[in-house]
Amino acid sequence: MIRQGSAGVSASVLAQxxxxxxxxxxxxxxxxxxxxxxxPTQVVLARLVFGAAALLAITLFTRQALPREAIVWGHLTVVAILLCVAPFLLFAWAEQHISSGLASIYNATTPLMTMLVALAALPAERPTPARLTGLVAGFGGVLVVLAPWRGLGDSGVLAQAYCLVATACYGLAFVYLRRFISPRGLSAVPLATVQVSIGAVLMMLAAPFIATQPMHLTARVTLSMLALGVLGTGMAYVWNTAVVAGWGATNASTVTYLTPLIGVALGVVLLDERVSWNQPVGAVIVVLGIVISQNRLLPTVRSRELV
Structure with a gap:
């Protein structure tokens, strides 16, 4: 009975x-x-509004209470800007000039950016040899993806730089969360609901000034925005919370290794995007840098050393 239950839980976590x-x-x-x-601004507006609606529905359905302290809402406003509004706008703008697959590769640098910010902002984060080696390798991979030997004068290079600024925003947001929110022990879903909802409100307030361009709503565009908001910005938080609870934060973070592979594959298959040799090679180096920085190489050897 226990084994079956455990297997059922494991299968559920794997599915999520x-x-x-x-x-x-x-x-x-x-x-x-x-x-x-x-x-780009309309894409971000739709993403955050649909995401906030999904998260609010989940929070109400599960009867989880939203945080009440004003200081928490203040901190989450900062997080909403760094984790939602700014990077979402940067990625949306960038994808006007680069492929979706390339954007997904740059998104994989988020753990490296987070580590870089943590080393600078958190005294407890020590620059161990593994972390420094991983950072150097990871950003070496970024250079391979960027391909500076092709020249740095077109809008595609600027778009790639915007992607890196976006992941730097993610890094700042995660460190800010760790510093000011995590010690409070609040539930993940209500926190996500508040931060995404604040982001949606900020975008709605700004919309009359920055999102007034004519829209061409096809079924394809509308369904993509619903999927991006409800799934990518809503349900994803719930799935991530369940995976962290079931497998632990370290194992859950390995999803970072898969997202660029899926992003590139979908771009090639569904949008007929082209992939240069340097992009997957650079992506592999970035992932290798993350693996090194997290001390995941040669686990068998480390286990023997501890015996």
Whole structure:
């Protein structure tokens, strides 16, 4: 009985891990399709509004209480800007000039950016040889993806730089969360609901000034925005929380290794995007840098050393 129950839980977590990887990997595809009929600001507005609606529904259904302290809402406003509004806008703008697959590759640098910010901002984060080696390798991979030997004068290079600024925003947001929110021990889903909802409100307030371009809403564009908001910005938080609870934060973070693979594959298959040799090679180096920085190489050797 216990084994069956454990197997059932493990299968459920695995299913949610796969859904999470596919959804986050596909998010860049949804952005690209959304840009066929919407401006970048309209894509972000739709994403946050649909995401907030999904998370509010989940929070009400599960009867979880939202945080009440004003200081928490203040901190989550900062997080909403760094984790939602700013990077979403940067990625949406960038995908006007680069492929969805390339954007997904740059998104994989988020753990490296987070580590870099943590080393600078958190005294407890020590620059161990593994972390430094991983950072150097990871950003070496970024250079391979960027391909500076092809020249740095077109809008595609600027778009790639915007992607890196976006992942730097993610890094700042995660460290800010760790510093000011995590010690409070609040539930993940209500926190996600508040931060995405604040982001949606900020975008709605700004919309009359920055999202007034004509829209061309086709079924393809509308469904992509619904998927991006409800799944990629809503349900993904729930799946991620379940995977962390079932497998632990370290194992759950391996979803980062899969999202660029899925993003590139979907771009090639569904949008007929071209992939240069340097992009997958650079992506592999980036992932290798993450693996090194997290001390995941040669686990058998480390286990023997501890015996």
């Amino acid at each position: 891990f796969v859904l999470l990887a596919v959804t986050w990997g596909a998010s860049f595809l949804f952005i690209k399709i959304g840009l066929e009929g919407l401006s």
